[in-house]
Amino acid sequence: MKNKIYFKMKLLLVLVLAIVALISSSAALKDDICGLEHSMNGDGSISCNAYFPSWSYIAETNECGQFVYGGCGGNDNRFESLEECENKCKE
Known part of the structure; x- marks a missing residue:
């Protein structure tokens, strides 16, 4: 028993x-990159003069959002196209 x-x-x-x-x-x-914060310009206090339309993965919504990257700061959670962002991160 x-x-x-x-x-x-x-x-x-x-x-x-x-x-x-x-x-x-x-x-x-x-991918670990997908867990990084939304890749804007560092902490928001950095202002650069470049204009790069970019995409960043937002884990909370499982979506890629578009933003303009100024050229400095940020992180690797930054993609040149929606397709690249979705292929790398979207479930």
């Missing part, structure tokens, strides 16, 4: 761990 209970407890534990692993892997981003 104790062996059956022990087996059921082990089976339940394995199932719970498998479910947690599936959930966490599906929530993972396609």
